[in-house]
Amino acid sequence: MDILPQLLVSGFVAGGVYGLIALGFVIIYKATSVINFAAGQFMAAGAFVCWTILSFSSAPIYLALLASIGFAVLLGVLVERIILRPMIGEPIISVIMVTIGLASILIGLTHLIWGMEYRTYPRPIFPPQPLDIGFAVIPSGLLWGFIFAMGGMGIFMIFFKYFRTGVAMRATASDQQVAMSMGISVKRIFALTWSLAAVASVVGGVVISNISGISIYLGDIGLKVLAVIILGGLDSIGGAILGGFIIGILENLIGVYLDPLVGGGTKDVAPYFVLVVILMIRPYGLFGKKIIERV
Amino acid sequence: MRCGDFKDNYIADEAIFPSIFVKFWLILFFVFLLILPFIGGSYILYVANLIGVAVIGAVGLNLLTGFTGQISLGHAAFMGVGGYTLAILITRAGFSFWLALPCAGLMSAFIGLFIGITSLRVKGLYLSIATLAAQFIFGFLFIRWESLTRGIRGINIPPPRIGSFLFDTEQKFYFLTLIVTFLAVAYGRNLVRAPTGRAFVAIRDRDIAAEIMGINLFKYKLIAFAISSFYAGIAGAMFVSFMKLITPPHFPFSLSIQYLAMIITGGLGSILGSIFGAVFMTLVPEILNLTTSYLNQIVTGFETVFNPLKETVFGVLIVFFLVFEPRGLVAVWYRIKRFFLLWPFSY
Numbered sequence: 001m002d003i004l005p006q007l008l009v010s011g012f013v014a015g016g017v018y019g020l021i022a023l024g025f026v027i028i029y030k031a032t033s034v035i036n037f038a039a040g041q042f043m044a045a046g047a048f049v050c051w052t053i054l055s056f057s058s059a060p061i062y063l064a065l066l067a068s069i070g071f072a073v074l075l076g077v078l079v080e081r082i083i084l085r086p087m088i089g090e091p092i093i094s095v096i097m098v099t100i101g102l103a104s105i106l107i108g109l110t111h112l113i114w115g116m117e118y119r120t121y122p123r124p125i126f127p128p129q130p131l132d133i134g135f136a137v138i139p140s141g142l143l144w145g146f147i148f149a150m151g152g153m154g155i156f157m158i159f160f161k162y163f164r165t166g167v168a169m170r171a172t173a174s175d176q177q178v179a180m181s182m183g184i185s186v187k188r189i190f191a192l193t194w195s196l197a198a199v200a201s202v203v204g205g206v207v208i209s210n211i212s213g214i215s216i217y218l219g220d221i222g223l224k225v226l227a228v229i230i231l232g233g234l235d236s237i238g239g240a241i242l243g244g245f246i247i248g249i250l251e252n253l254i255g256v257y258l259d260p261l262v263g264g265g266t267k268d269v270a271p272y273f274v275l276v277v278i279l280m281i282r283p284y285g286l287f288g289k290k291i292i293e294r295v
Numbered sequence: 296m297r298c299g300d301f302k303d304n305y306i307a308d309e310a311i312f313p314s315i316f317v318k319f320w321l322i323l324f325f326v327f328l329l330i331l332p333f334i335g336g337s338y339i340l341y342v343a344n345l346i347g348v349a350v351i352g353a354v355g356l357n358l359l360t361g362f363t364g365q366i367s368l369g370h371a372a373f374m375g376v377g378g379y380t381l382a383i384l385i386t387r388a389g390f391s392f393w394l395a396l397p398c399a400g401l402m403s404a405f406i407g408l409f410i411g412i413t414s415l416r417v418k419g420l421y422l423s424i425a426t427l428a429a430q431f432i433f434g435f436l437f438i439r440w441e442s443l444t445r446g447i448r449g450i451n452i453p454p455p456r457i458g459s460f461l462f463d464t465e466q467k468f469y470f471l472t473l474i475v476t477f478l479a480v481a482y483g484r485n486l487v488r489a490p491t492g493r494a495f496v497a498i499r500d501r502d503i504a505a506e507i508m509g510i511n512l513f514k515y516k517l518i519a520f521a522i523s524s525f526y527a528g529i530a531g532a533m534f535v536s537f538m539k540l541i542t543p544p545h546f547p548f549s550l551s552i553q554y555l556a557m558i559i560t561g562g563l564g565s566i567l568g569s570i571f572g573a574v575f576m577t578l579v580p581e582i583l584n585l586t587t588s589y590l591n592q593i594v595t596g597f598e599t600v601f602n603p604l605k606e607t608v609f610g611v612l613i614v615f616f617l618v619f620e621p622r623g624l625v626a627v628w629y630r631i632k633r634f635f636l637l638w639p640f641s642y
Contacts, residue, residue, distance in 0.1 A: 108607025
């Protein structure tokens with residue numbers, strides 16, 4: 001049983017990273033009521049771009065990270081302009097399908113450009129010493145991922161609460177027409193939303209690929225994070241963070257205790273089981289707002 | 296030239312085939328389908344069989360997503376359930392194909408009912424995520440439940456037989472596919488004209504209003520899930536029977552996306568659209584395959600490009616159709632028809 005604290009701690013830390021990626025989903029949902037199924041692919045694309053920069057130049061780490069963030073902003077703006085702008089006002093199934101189509105395009109493109117092999121970063125992004133907190137050891141990849149995730153989430157929360165643009169984004173999420181009448185440029189807010197979400201996804205992608213390598217399967221983690229956001233509530237940032245922790249811990253526990261029974265692979269499918277259970281019991285998640293429909 | 300649309304009794308108005316012209320061309324089309332095995336090569340018949348399977352699956356998915364508005368990202372999982380049920384019943388329980396096929400459909404329908412229960416509490420976005428979860432959970436079960444499915448080794452399936460006549464070539468299997476597809480499409484077409492079909496559409500458009508008018512939402516949603524899964528199960532069973540083999544990689548998430556692409560490009564909420572979409576989306580990978588093999592002779596290494604190119608092309612097609620022609624190929628078809636119908640007054 002002495003493996004339990006280690007499991008809890010690494011689950012908690014991994015959960016922090018999931019929370020960051022979940023943030024990418026929630027930001028978009030809050031502003032535009034769209035679930036971005038392509039977020040996982042944003043992660044993968046960002047990780048690959050960062051790898052390319054690191055492999056083919058001797059740029060320092062922070063420059064490569066900044067360049068990846070720049071790529072994310074560009075990607076977000078492009079996606080919003082070309083794909084989402086024409087879909088304003090279309091029924092929700094069309095918008096969901098468009099993001100799925102986008103995911104397909106991104107999977108294909110990353111596969112085409114970078115191929116199927118599994119890669120690792122040529123230079124370690126973060127200092128490699130693990131952290132020993134007495135009853136558990138946190139490997140460096142997870143540790144720094146957690147720090148970045150917490151930092152990122154903190155920045156986002158401050159942004160949404162105290163900065164004018166952040167408040168404008170919340171206003172647009174709440175009621176587009178009123179926001180427009182207040183002088184907020186909704187089109188610009190949408191572009192900004194997608195850019196920010198792409199940045200969150202890309203940073204999350206770089207962090208996760210630092211732990212488990214870069215391959216096209218990075219995108220599947222994005223789908224796993226769906227469980228996180230459903231648990232937390234689709235439009236709640238705090239819920240995304242909390243959901244991330246819970247799923248991270250649960251995943252580790254289920255993986256270790258159930259794998260021997262079934263022969264492996266439970267860690268990947270565990271979030272989906274949790275997802276189904278949550279949808280049965282509390283569909284709007286821990287903190288989500290119940291959608292009230294009027295005829 | 297027939298101009299406008301004049302019906303003078305309700306029976307004529309409700310008819311599936313509104314005029315002599317339509318019936319004539321349809322009969323001609325059926326004759327062509329029947330002659331095809333004797334004039335086409337085995338590759339053409341292989342593609343024709345694939346199209347048949349795709350049509351069945353697409354009609355099922357369209358019934359659920361296009362007509363009832365319940366988004367399902369897990370269609371491939373239900374096909375897998377049907378396929379595995381058929382395989383297990385034939386190889387382990389000694390069922391004949393003719394008995395195992397409807398059982399496969401029924402098993403899928405049963406599982407579909409079960410997943411449909413989640414639709415009681417959630418809708419739209421949440422439902423799509425629930426079906427996505429179902430897709431991955433079933434994928435996991437297909438690989439890991441080795442005692443039932445033999446995991447990644449898969450199950451070999453003997454071809455269907457009547458007495459001593461085996462349906463083991465593309466040509467012979469084609470007739471089977473033709474009959475099953477015809478039945479599936481005919482049933483679907485009639486279902487959507489019937490009160491059940493109208494209930495589906497009411498649920499899609501304004502479900503709260505539908506409930507007020509007395510349509511039991513839960514019952515009809517469950518029926519939609521069950522029927523759609525039944526179709527998926529039949530499609531999956533036909534597919535694995537044709538391939539004579541079933542393995543877990545036959546039913547990945549990308550297959551669900553492919554079926555969704557079929558009904559989106561074909562036209563949501565239209566049986567004819569499902570057929571168009573199925574044909575289109577089955578031909579696209581085949582054409583892509585031919586193109587990449589051809590280009591491979593000029594520039595080597597092109598073959599490895601096929602898979603990611605396929606994904607990219609699918610994605611581009613989905614996005615393109617959604618942005619420029621959200622009502623699908625069937626809308627294009629009707630536009631062309633109306634143009635000729637109303638000519639020279641087609642403005």
